[in-house]
Structures are given as structure tokens and as C-alpha cells.
Amino acid sequence: QKEVEQNSGPLSVPEGAIASLNCTYSDRVSQSFFWYRQYSGKSPELIMSIYSNGDKEDGRFTAQLNKASQYVSLLIRDSQPSDSATYLCAVVSYGGSQGNLIFGKGTKLSVKP
Amino acid sequence: DVKVTQSSRYLVKRTGEKVFLECVQDMDHENMFWYRQDPGLGLRLIYFSYDVKMKEKGDIPEGYSVSREKKERFSLILESASTNQTSMYLCASSLPTAGTETQYFGPGTRLLVL
Numbered sequence: 001q002k003e004v005e006q007n008s009g010p011l012s013v014p015e016g017a018i019a020s021l022n023c024t025y026s027d028r029v030s031q032s033f034f035w036y037r038q039y040s041g042k043s044p045e046l047i048m049s050i051y052s053n054g055d056k057e058d059g060r061f062t063a064q065l066n067k068a069s070q071y072v073s074l075l076i077r078d079s080q081p082s083d084s085a086t087y088l089c090a091v092v093s094y095g096g097s098q099g100n101l102i103f104g105k106g107t108k109l110s111v112k113p
Numbered sequence: 114d115v116k117v118t119q120s121s122r123y124l125v126k127r128t129g130e131k132v133f134l135e136c137v138q139d140m141d142h143e144n145m146f147w148y149r150q151d152p153g154l155g156l157r158l159i160y161f162s163y164d165v166k167m168k169e170k171g172d173i174p175e176g177y178s179v180s181r182e183k184k185e186r187f188s189l190i191l192e193s194a195s196t197n198q199t200s201m202y203l204c205a206s207s208l209p210t211a212g213t214e215t216q217y218f219g220p221g222t223r224l225l226v227l
Contacts, residue, residue: 032214043203043218044156051212088156092214100146100171101216105155 002027002093006104014112019076021107023089026070032092033065035074038106039085047087048074079111116140117219119204124224132191134222136204144207145187146216147171147179149200156203162187163209194226 003026013019021035032051036044050056050063050072062075072091076083086106093102120135136145147159148171158171160179168179176198180188187206191198201223205216 032212034215043221045218046215049215090216100158100161101214103156105153 002091002102004089004091004102004104006087006089006107008105009108010110011107012110012112013079015079015081017079017111019079019083019109019111021074021076021087021089021109023072023074023091023104024070025072025089025091025102027091027093027102028070029094030091033063033072034090034101035061035063035072036088036090036103037085038088044088076109079109081111081113084109084111117204117206117217119202119219119222121222122220124222126191126194126224126226128195128226130191130194130226132194132224132226134189134191134202134204134224136187136189136206136219137185138187138206138217138219139185140206140217141184142206142217143184143209144216145181146205146207147177147187147189148203148205149173149198150203150221151200159189194224196226198224199226200224 005024035047038044048063050065056063060077064073086108088106089104090101117138146161148156162181178190204219207216
């Protein structure tokens with residue numbers, strides 16, 4: 001069974017701090033990785049995708065990928081109360097001819113003013 | 114921008130009713146997905162489709178069926194609704210090519226079965 005594991009949280013950080021969200025995955029052949037943000041009662045929205053080892057930055061968000069360790073993380077710099085949400089890690093799982101996404105259960109982030 | 118729409122935001126049905134949830138995407142995506150999301154259980158894949166008339170079972174297909182008669186439309190059917198199908202239902206679509214697997218979600222349908 002291919003799995004994506006996340007700490008469920010809640011992760012609480014003060015406003016302005018760096019929030020660090022972590023994810024591990026079991027499928028060694030996965031090549032594509034995604035972070036989604038989901039506000040309470042809303043649907044997931046894509047924040048970042050990452051395909052290569054290393055860091056990828058987009059504004060206050062940095063995704064980090066280490067395929068050897070099967071580990072992907074999301075850093076949120078200068079955290080704002082509006083960043084309070086559940087963050088879902090997703091990994092492409094290749095079975096058959098096409099890839100589906102396997103989602104972690106999410107980490108709930110709370111940014112306190 | 115990709116737009117995925119779902120027919121209802123909130124739905125209340127009675128046990129035993131047949132329920133139709135519709136999803137439409139406007140980006141010519143080949144792949145479409147139906148998930149349900151429950152507290153503590155995360156997103157669980159019910160059914161998916163890679164092409165018109167094509168469907169594949171996901172992790173929890175029991176009690177559900179799907180229909181894809183047109184590329185842009187993917188319907189989820191609850192043949193006889195039960196209380197344990199009370200949930201948030203999310204539709205998503207994506208392209209099929211490696212490196213473009215990003216799934217775009219609709220707003221969700223919150224279904225209550227009484």
C-alpha cells in the first residue's frame with residue numbers, strides 16, 4: 001500500500017515565524033510532488049509542485065525535496081494568520097499507464113497573531 | 114484558469130434515495146476524479162476516469178457508480194444513499210501527461226443523508 005505520511009498537528013506558530021511542514025512517502029518511483037492548502041469548509045488549492053531534488057521557492061513558500069530520503073517539506077516564511085489552514089502533501093503514484101495522486105491526511109497549521 | 118464546478122454546494126437527502134452529483138471542467142482535461150473527505154480520514158478516491166466512457170475504481174467504490182458521457186462532465190451516483198455516505202464530495206481534474214498531474218478541485222458538495 002503506497003502511503004504519504006504527515007504529522008496531523010495542529011502546528012502552532014506565532015505570526016512572522018517560519019512554519020515547517022513535513023511529509024514522507026513510501027513509493028520510491030514517485031517523481032512529482034505537490035502541496036495543497038485547504039481552508040476549513042473549502043476545497044484544496046495548489047500551492048506548489050516540485051519535481052527535482054532541492055529547493056523551489058515561490059514568494060513566502062519554499063518546497064524542499066529529497067528523493068533519497070523520500071521526504072518533502074514546505075516552509076512558510078513570515079507566517080500570517082491567513083496561512084492558518086490544513087496543508088496536504090500529495091505524491092504521484094504510478095500504477096498502470098497513468099499516475100494518480102496519493103494524499104496525506106494533512107497538517108493543520110495555526111498562526112497566532 | 115482551470116475551472117471545475119460542482120452542481121451543488123449543499124445537499125440533503127433521505128436514506129434510500131438515488132443521488133446524482135455532477136462535475137464539469139472547462140479545461141479539456143482527460144482525467145477526472147471523485148473523492149470523499151471525512152475528518153481524520155483525509156481524501157479518499159472513489160472513482161476516476163481517464164477518458165470518455167472510461168472509469169476505474171478507486172479505493173472506496175462500494176455504494177457508488179460513475180458516468181462519463183462527455184469529456185468535460187463526470188457524474189457520481191449514489192444508487193441508494195445511506196447515512197454513512199454523509200460526507201464532503203470533491204471532484205478534480207487533471208491532464209494525463211507526466212509532469213502535469215496537478216489536480217484542480219471543484220468547490221465540493223457537502224452531502225447530508227438523513
